């Protein structure tokens with residue numbers, strides 16, 4: 559890069575604090591892009607990694623299998639919405655989206671419907687940085703735009719305006735309903751982020767919309783892929799965001815917090831119908847990455863799940879939600895602020911104009927907090943183990959910095 563934003567050197571991280579190499583300590587408001595839900599340097603996760611390291615760091619997952627993968631798959635099946643009992647492990651969130659898309663395409667081609675290759679998504683979505691994932695990100699505000707010439711052309715319904723907690727305004731589903739009706743014969747799947755659209759705009763939408771989408775997918779026999787890479791493992795106040803609407807997708811993508819933020823690992827889960835469909839012509843899923851089901855990552859992920867479900871995570875997330883609401887409320891009337899919204903352990907301040915990231919970041923670091931804004935969004939997504947005073951430090955810094963940068 560010719561003119562990069564400043565980067566701060568990190569020496570270590572512990573609990574909810576990141577220590578810079580110059581000795582300064584920052585309260586973490588980001589969970590390292592949503593993944594470090596238990597904070598950093600977590601004894602139980604360190605122990606799981608060390609124990610697995612003594613057995614094997616890695617072994618190929620073709621023709622071989624191992625306990626860490628089997629145990630993790632068992633845990634996931636027990637946790638996710640019922641019916642998703644087939645698990646494919648891969649390297650990262652973006653790759654799990656690629657795998658989900660491949661599952662859907664292979665499902666239809668194996669049933670003699672090779673023309674069903676298109677995907678339907680909603681505007682304002684974000685699904686990752688690889689080409690298949692990019693092709694279903696928001697076509698305007700995603701990076702998508704720069705690569706339009708080489709991306710497959712998919713379909714995008716309007717973003718639902720009805721907010722989380724509100725009933726669905728009837729016209730909100732019209733665009734989606736029209737597109738699925740008009741294109742059902744060529745659609746392989748619908749892909750969306752349930753309830754919370756993350757990097758595409760941090761928008762929380764009505765659970766009724768998700769319910770309607772799931773019903774329309776069933777009616778038109780189109781597969782539904784839920785991308786819970788950002789929302790999975792409790793972030794929205796439910797273990798999985800699909801639970802807000804009581805739906806089970808055909809395919810589910812998980813990543814980020816899967817390993818508690820320790821290692822890169824993702825999973826694509828599917829129903830038995832999808833799994834059987836993919837193999838209907840005798841084939842196997844056409845994907846086999848080198849580090850598939852990496853034992854080290856699987857062992858840490860299994861321990862991270864145990865840590866989560868044996869912790870009072872629901873109370874913790876509810877307490878974070880209440881404190882974020884109270885802490886960010888003073889910004890709502892600010893003339894430069896367009897909207898303040900909170901759901902689970904996610905607090906968002908949307909500004910009217912794009913923020914000056916480098917300047918804001920410096921001011922946050924000066925106040926001892928780590929907050930990384932983008933575009934018109936300044937948001938908090940702390941580890942679930944954050945304490946009240948640390949949380950107040952984060953919201954206090956947001957209020958101060960955003961008030962003074964008028």
Ligand code: PMP
Pocket residue numbers: 650651652653655684685686687751756757785786787788813814
């Ligand atoms: N889907 C969603 C909803 C995401 O938030 C992200 C990451 N920001 C991805 C997919 C891509 O995951 P990864 O960065 O691990 O490739």
